[in-house]
Amino acid sequence: GQNIDQPTEMTATEGAIVQINCTYQTSGFNGLFWYQQHAGEAPTFLSYNVLDGLEEKGRFSSFLSRSKGYSYLLLKELQMKDSASYLCAGRDFYNQGGKLIFGQGTELSVKP
Amino acid sequence: GAGVSQSPSNKVTEKGKDVELRCDPISGHTALYWYRQSLGQGLEFLIYFQGNSAPDKSGLPSDRFSAERTGGSVSTLTIQRTQQEDSAVYLCASSLEADFSYEQYFGPGTRLTVT
Numbered sequence: 152g153q154n155i156d157q158p159t160e161m162t163a164t165e166g167a168i169v170q171i172n173c174t175y176q177t178s179g180f181n182g183l184f185w186y187q188q189h190a191g192e193a194p195t196f197l198s199y200n201v202l203d204g205l206e207e208k209g210r211f212s213s214f215l216s217r218s219k220g221y222s223y224l225l226l227k228e229l230q231m232k233d234s235a236s237y238l239c240a241g242r243d244f245y246n247q248g249g250k251l252i253f254g255q256g257t258e259l260s261v262k263p
Numbered sequence: 264g265a266g267v268s269q270s271p272s273n274k275v276t277e278k279g280k281d282v283e284l285r286c287d288p289i290s291g292h293t294a295l296y297w298y299r300q301s302l303g304q305g306l307e308f309l310i311y312f313q314g315n316s317a318p319d320k321s322g323l324p325s326d327r328f329s330a331e332r333t334g335g336s337v338s339t340l341t342i343q344r345t346q347q348e349d350s351a352v353y354l355c356a357s358s359l360e361a362d363f364s365y366e367q368y369f370g371p372g373t374r375l376t377v378t
Contacts (some may be wrong), residue, residue, distance in 0.1 A: 155305075184366070186369075192371065193267075193354065193369035193370055193371050193372060194306070194354070194369045195369070196366040196367070196368070199366065238305065238306065240306075249294060249296075249311070249358060249360075249361045249365070249367070250296070250308050250311055250319055250322075251296075251306075251308065251367065252308065253298075253305040253306040253307070253308075254305055255303075255304060255305040256305055
């Protein structure tokens with residue numbers, strides 16, 4: 152089976168750092184994605200990890216541990232515009248078509 | 264360049280009616296995906312196309328749902344005899360190819376409300 156778990160909501164302060172965790176169980180594993188979705192808008196791609204370790208992209212970083220079935224998204228120097236839903240999605244090895252299995256999303260609220 | 268477009272942006276229909284939702288992928292993208300997002304829920308995979316063929320229809324909730332893609336481009340998702348539980352945002356995404364870890368680019372979605 153396939154399952155992606157992430158916290159439902161988080162709150163953080165402008166300028167701070169926040170870490171959004173994601174755990175997954177899939178029949179096989181072939182990559183983990185993070186997307187950002189503002190209310191009423193389409194999800195936009197943030198990061199992709201297929202190997203263990205940290206991928207850094209400006210204020211956003213994503214980490215993967217395949218042995219633990221665990222990933223996190225790290226957001227630094229938080230800005231008000233970072234208030235959004237953050238979606239963790241896994242790709243199953245057996246689904247060669249690139250179908251993504253999404254978690255429910257983590258609603259992040261950034262407060263002044 | 265142009266992103267993924269979907270139409271209509273909003274659709275209100277009566278229970279029992281059929282609806283068609285359209286997706287225009289990014290030019291040159293061979294893979295196309297349909298997802299739906301119910302209120303407070305994560306994205307749920309419905310079906311994907313590689314070219315005009317649909318190797319994975321496993322997410323279609325019932326036989327009332329069907330999709331086709333012609334010319335390797337535009338796709339239409341059809342829901343027959345709509346039910347209230349079909350109310351959701353239907354999102355389309357495309358990527359360069361299906362078999363590699365190319366990112367999926369999402370369209371703005373069609374918000375379907377079944378009354």
